[in-house]
Amino acid sequence: MKKFLSIALALVLIVGCFAACGTKTEPAATDTGADTGAATTTAAIKIGGTGPLTGGAAIYGNAAKNGAELAVEEINALGGLQFELKYEDDAHDAEKAVNAYNALKDWGMQVSLGSVTSKPCEATSAETFADRIFAITPSASSTSVTDGKDNMFQMCFADPNQGSASAQYIFDKKMGTKVAVIYKNDDVYSMGIYNTFEAKATELGLEIVSATTFTEDSQNDFSVQLTEAKNAGADLIFLPIYYTPASLILKQAKDMGYAPKFFGVDGMDGILSLENFDTSLAEGVMLLTPFNADSTDAKTASFVSKFQEKYGEIPNQFAADAYDCVYAIYQACNNAGVTADMSASDICAKMIEQFTTMSFDGLTGTGMTWDATGAVSKTPKGMVIKDGAYVGLD
Amino acid sequence: MNRISKTTRSNSLTYAGVIAAFIILQIMTGTGSISSSLKGQLVPICAYVVMAISLNLTVGISGELSLGHAGFMSVGAFSGVVAAMSLQQAIPLAPLRLAVSMVVAGIFAGFAGVLVGIPVLRLKGDYLAIVTLAFGEIIKSIVNNLYVGVDGGGLHFAMLKNANSLGLEEGGKVIINGPMGISGITKISTFTAGFVLILFTLFIVFNLVKSRTGRAIMAIRDNRIAAESVGIGVTKYKLIAFVTSAVLAGMAGALFAMNYSTIVASKFDFNTSILILVFVVLGGLGNMWGSIIAATVLTILPEALRSFSDYRMLVYSIVLIIVMLATNNPLIKNFLGDIRNRLFKPKRNKKLEGGGTNE
Incomplete structure (x- = not known):
């Protein structure tokens, strides 16, 4: 009897462990999702991204995350199309990036911001390609990120x-x-x-x-x-x-x-x-x-002041690229009439069509276009540092 | 007699446990009741389990501290992927290609094991730990500066230059591109392959431990002088354990690498070696079943803790400390020992306790 009891008890414990593992992802997702400020989720399109939020490359990941968050807040404040953003930590490691990507998939991600750094993004782009989820990375600049993947786009210059x-x-x-x-x-x-x-x-x-x-x-x-x-x-x-x-x-x-x-x-x-x-x-x-935080351009100035107010630092190009990514997705969604109840693969097909045909004006360039490989075409700006500030070279 | 039957029983329980876990997970995958998060981790878990078991052979059975186990994983990962990529046309069948590349990975890692082991295992004390630590770093440096390409004329190698110096023909492909590692790997690792590799590893390790060789290895661990005095060749037996461990680590590396589309040398650094050592120590030295559990739990744990966001790794380390304290607590130890006695020695207990009715 005692033996049977202890076996039964052990089994209950094991099942309890597994049950905890299995269900944990769902409520947890909404918990961390809430910090994007999009608590009022009336059918928002779920955008997910991975980046190094901890570790040596954390400044890049956090900058991109903050930039994207700011854009999502602005867009949600406009009414109309609503976004919900969630960033997961990948610690600049391909293995963890795939794990983070899978966690986002469990959350119900419909559009991906890829990964912030190149190597992790190579790993996650293979996954987004296989799962048919549209992805645009703010800053993963290696060519192997987009190589052979029709649904992977870049906001930054390729190396x-x-x-x-x-x-x-x-x-x-x-x-x-x-x-x-x-x-x-x-x-x-x-x-x-x-x-x-x-x-x-x-x-x-x-x-x-x-x-x-x-x-x-x-x-x-x-x-x-x-x-x-x-x-x-x-x-x-x-x-x-x-x-x-x-x-x-x-x-x-x-x-x-x-x-x-x-x-x-x-x-x-x-x-x-x-x-x-x-x-x-x-x-x-x-x-x-492509980006200059000291520019007098109205769009940039407003972005920089809002960013500074919210996060207490001057945004770098990672933040600007991520901000542009969200707005580019917004523009494409509006053009294609994408709604939150569509499946990720339907959105993917529409987005590919939009991105290869549309032209986008953002902080990091005007008249940006994308070719079928996913590489962006925009002109780099030559800058020189004079008296502690960036000044245009031309 | 009793002792042998006990290990046999514990070994077959380990096999049964692994097979049962595999069947349960396969059913869960089939019915779609498994989260993508866990599903994506199945192959890495298999790879880490094999790494933990193989390191346990060196640390637990042979009693030598190895701090460069990720180095063998790295050798296996890169040689395995190069083999798989260059055999893409020759062997179109993915599982067979995976098996062949794992064998190649095992051979290369084993060779590296011999190279490191021959000079070092002749020494006494902690030298192996120091040299394996250095070995892991050396492998990282070498792969960071290695360029390998393939074209119609076969494989091309270059060191310290760049991919352009390979002199590839038109249509040739760069496989290892220095610090950029390997890109565009076809994902051919599957959970089934990982499961087979775990069974294979358990089979090798259990049989090695049970054999005459295994007893010699453990005799050296327990008392080197006594073992030498009865004529056991210390270096030879230590080398057998060390190289076996390296071969298995190499195979795990190949399995791991081909689960991702990209792999870089810096992935297999000192931290990865330590992570695997943590699996082994936490699971118990010489305890294969413990290694399997520890590797599985500690791989899933950081992902299960994602809801803690920024405090994730903090919670993870606290959990590690608690587990360490708890497993060493005499009260809990007695309790676990009690459960184990009831589960695994029911007959003897029955005789002693009279049917288990009395407490």
């Missing part, structure tokens, strides 16, 4: 475009004759830009005199790379990297008394708002970026 656009820009404006490149060789973003930059530079006859690398573990000292560039007589250093290591490069170059021109890409955006960074170091740094 190759940035590399070749930068080489073209440097060549056209005759900014330098001897170019040095310092790039991060364990980073998809940096490698992707460097490879196309190199190819385009060779094609144009732009001389690369020094190409040096660093990794995640060795981004605390750049004296070797800078010395090599200096000895090679480089008069322009191309930095296809994010702003944190770039700020150190600027500082060390100044300490060495080496003053070439510096040219960055969209990852450089944000360097002026970096804490404890002497902005005079960035004087004269040029960069190609």
Whole structure:
């Protein structure tokens, strides 16, 4: 009897565990979904996205999440089409991104914002493709994200475009004759830009005199790379990297008394708002970026002030890209007459049709169009830092 | 006699448990009563279970601390995917291609195991831990700088350059692209494949432990000097356990990699090694059943805790600490031991207690 009782008790416990696992996702989803401010959900279209909300890349994930949240709030305040947004943490890891994506699928996601960073987005885009859920990523710029997937779109430039656009820009404006490149060789973003930059530079006859690398573990000292560039007589250093290591490069170059021109890409955006960074170091740094928080354009100014009010910081291009993503989805939904009761695959078919034909004006560019591969076409803006502010180059 | 029959019974219970779990989950998947979240985790769970069992062979049975188990997983993952991608045309049948690539993965990981093991297992003390730790980092660095492509002329390799230096023919495909890892993997791993791999792993490990070799390995763990004095070749037996463990980890790596469309070397870092070690320690050293449960629960747990959003990993670590404290608590230990006695030794108990009517 006792034995039977203990077995029965154990079974009840196990079943209880499983039941808890199974049902937990449903009520939990509405809990965290509520923090988007869309508590009054009168049949809202569910938009989900994954991004690194924790860990080393958290600033990008949180920026994108905040930008998207702001856009959803504005749209819901307009009345009409309603959105409900939910971001799940992927900690910049492909495995966790797929888990996060599946959690969103359980929640009932109808349109996806993909993932914020490239590698996780590659993993989730394969899932959205298989499940026929439309996805547009704010910032995953690798080409393998969209490769061979008809329902995956990008709001940011693809890496190759940035590399070749930068080489073209440097060549056209005759900014330098001897170019040095310092790039991060364990980073998809940096490698992707460097490879196309190199190819385009060779094609144009732009001389690369020094190409040096660093990794995640060795981004605390750049004296070797800078010395090599200096000895090679480089008069322009191309930095296809994010702003944190770039700020150190600027500082060390100044300490060495080496003053070439510096040219960055969209990852450089944000360097002026970096804490404890002497902005005079960035004087004269040029960069190609689609978004400029100091722009006097009415749309941008209103976005920046609202963002600052809500989150207490100046939005970077990740936030702007995510904000644009939500508005692009909004425009496409309105054009196609998408309603919240449609299935994800029906929405997907309509959205693909819209995105390949429509033109969209947002914070990160006007007259944006998408081709069938999912890559965006918009013109990068050349910026230069003058007196601690971004100023248009042209 | 009694001891042997006890291990046999516990082993067959482990097999039965795994098979039962598989059948239940298959039925749940069939009827659609399983969440996508759990469904998406089935293959990684299988891979982690195999990793935990194989590490348990090194840590629990052979008594050597290995901190680079993810390194073998990495070797297996990358060699397995390269094999699967280059055999895409030759073997159109996905399950067969998966099996072949797992074998290739096992061979490569086993080779890496021999390379690391030969010099290190001759040493005493904690050297293995330090060297395996370094090994994991070395593998990460190598794969980060490795470029592999395939075209009509076969495989091309390059180190430290970039994908353009591979010199691929027209229509060639880059497989491993340095720090960008592998993109565009065809997902051929299935839950069934994972289940078969777990059974295979259990079969290998249980039979190894039960054999003459296994007894020699445990003798070395318990008393090296005594084992040496009766003529057991310490290095040889340690190497057998270590390489077996590496081979199984490599196969798990291949299974894991082919469940995602992309894989990077930095995934298999020190943290992953430690995670697997946590599975083993939490499940109990030398206890395969415990490893299976621990790997499963600790893989599901972070996902089940998603409702805590930002505090998720905090809750996760608190749960880990509580589990550790609870399993070491004498009261709970006695209680669990009591249950186990009632479940697994009913006949003897009956004789002693007289039918179980008295308390």
